[in-house]
Amino acid sequence: MTAALLQVERLSKNFGGLQVSADIDMELHPGDRCALIGPNGAGKTTFVNLVTGVLSPTAGTVRLEGRDITGLSAQARVRLGLVRSFQVARLFRSMTVREHLELAILQRERRTWALFASVGRTRGLAGEVAGLLATMGLGAVADTAVGQLAYGQQRLLEIALALALKPKVLILDEPAAGVPHSESQRILDALDRLPPDLAVLMIEHDMDLVFRFARRIIVLAQGRLLCSGSAADIAADERVREVYLGSRGHAAHRA
Numbered sequence: 455m456t457a458a459l460l461q462v463e464r465l466s467k468n469f470g471g472l473q474v475s476a477d478i479d480m481e482l483h484p485g486d487r488c489a490l491i492g493p494n495g496a497g498k499t500t501f502v503n504l505v506t507g508v509l510s511p512t513a514g515t516v517r518l519e520g521r522d523i524t525g526l527s528a529q530a531r532v533r534l535g536l537v538r539s540f541q542v543a544r545l546f547r548s549m550t551v552r553e554h555l556e557l558a559i560l561q562r563e564r565r566t567w568a569l570f571a572s573v574g575r576t577r578g579l580a581g582e583v584a585g586l587l588a589t590m591g592l593g594a595v596a597d598t599a600v601g602q603l604a605y606g607q608q609r610l611l612e613i614a615l616a617l618a619l620k621p622k623v624l625i626l627d628e629p630a631a632g633v634p635h636s637e638s639q640r641i642l643d644a645l646d647r648l649p650p651d652l653a654v655l656m657i658e659h660d661m662d663l664v665f666r667f668a669r670r671i672i673v674l675a676q677g678r679l680l681c682s683g684s685a686a687d688i689a690a691d692e693r694v695r696e697v698y699l700g701s702r703g704h705a706a707h708r709a
C-alpha cells in the first residue's frame with residue numbers, strides 16, 4: 455500500500471448547534487478514483503469545503519503528504535497540490551481554450567506580468583498545453599472561443615484548468631452537472647485519461663457516472679461516513695438504499 459496523499463482525521467464542523475460534518479475519516483492514495491455520494495444535505499459540499507480550506511473545521515485534521523494543512527488557506531493548499539475543479543465556470547467567453555490554458559500555466563508559474571511578451575517564448579508552454587488538450591479531448595476546439603463551446607466542452611476545460619495547476623489530489627465537483635446525456639460519455643472518456651498517479655475524489659449526483667468512474671465510493675449521510683466500498687458493495691448495501699429512500703423518496707439513481 456502506498457503512503458496516503460490526503461489524510462482526513464475526525465473532521466467535524468458545526469454551524470451553531472447543527473453538526474454538519476461529524477468525525478469523518480478518509481484517505482486518498484496516488485491513483486485513487488474515489489467518489490463521494492450521499493443524499494441532498496448529507497454534507498458533501500461542507501466536507502469538500504473543509505478539505506480544500508474554504509471552511510475551517512470545528513475539530514479534526516487534514517494532511518497532505520503527511521503535512522498538517524488544516525490551518526492553511528485554500529490558495530496555499532492549491533500550491534501544495536490539492537486542487538478543486540469548480541462546477542461554476544469562471545471562463546472568459548471571448549478567450550479561446552488555448553489562451554485559458556496558457557494563462558493558467560503562466561499563473562501557476564507566476565509569470566503573468568510577462569504574459570504577452572512571454573507566451574511565444576516560454577519553453578515548454580506549447581507542449582504542456584497540447585498535453586492538456588489531448589488529455590481532455592479538446593484538441594479540435596483549441597482555438598475556439600469559450601463562448602462557442604458546447605456545455606460539456608466547457609466542463610472539460612474546467613478540468614483541464616485544474617490539471618494545469620499540476621495537482622496531486624484533484625477534487626471534481628459535479629463534473630457532469632448540466633451536461634446532456636449525449637455529451638457525458640466524452641467526460642467519462644476524458645476522466646479515463648487523467649494521469650494515473652493523480653488521486654481523484656469526485657462529488658457527483660449522476661450515479662451512472664459514479665459507478666463507471668469510481669473504484670471506491672464513500673457514502674455520507676447526515677454528516678457522517680455511512681460506509682465505503684466498491685460500486686458493487688455500495689449498490690448492494692441496504693443502508694445506502696435506506697438513506698436515499700428516506701431522504702428523497704426514490705431510489706439511488708440520482709443522489
Ligand SMILES: Nc1ncnc2c1ncn2[C@@H]1O[C@H](COP(=O)(O)OP(=O)(O)OP(=O)(O)O)[C@@H](O)[C@H]1O
Nearest residue numbers: 469472474492493494495496497498499500501709
Ligand atoms: N453556512 C451554513 N450555515 C448553516 N447550515 C449550513 C451551512 N452550510 C450548509 N449547511 C447545512 O449543512 C447541511 C449539509 O449541507 P451540504 O451543502 O454540505 O450538503 P450536500 O451533501 O452538499 O447537499 P447537496 O447534495 O444538496 O449539495 C445542510 O443541512 C445545510 O443546510
